[in-house]
Amino acid sequence: MDAMHTLPQLFAQLGLPSEPPAIEAFIAAHRPLAGDVALYRAPFWTPAQRSFLKEEIIEDADWAAAIEELNARLH
Structure with a gap:
């Protein structure tokens, strides 16, 4: 089985900027996501x-x- 992927790799896979400051900005802009x-x-x-x-x-x-x-960071 392949190694687990990182958050920057996930962002790259989603076609989003994957540098740590860009990830933090994305999370800050989209949280909090409603619990349900x-x-x-x-x-x-x-x-x-x-x-x-x-x-x-x-x-x-x-x-x-x-x-x-x-998911945890957005909620």
């Missing part, structure tokens, strides 16, 4: 980003840890 809103249902994702996030969490794929970290 699943990360992939947040309104700021593109359809492709939403699909990727949903599929990776459902499959508990090697992206899951980074997605869960992002």
Whole structure:
């Protein structure tokens, strides 16, 4: 199994700026996400980003840890 991915790698995979200051700015701009809103249902994702996030969490794929970290930081 591949090593777990990092938050910067997740941002790059989503087509977003992946430098730490850009990640912090994204999180600051989009939090807090309402507690009852699943990360992939947040309104700021593109359809492709939403699909990727949903599929990776459902499959508990090697992206899951980074997605869960992002989820926690946005909520």
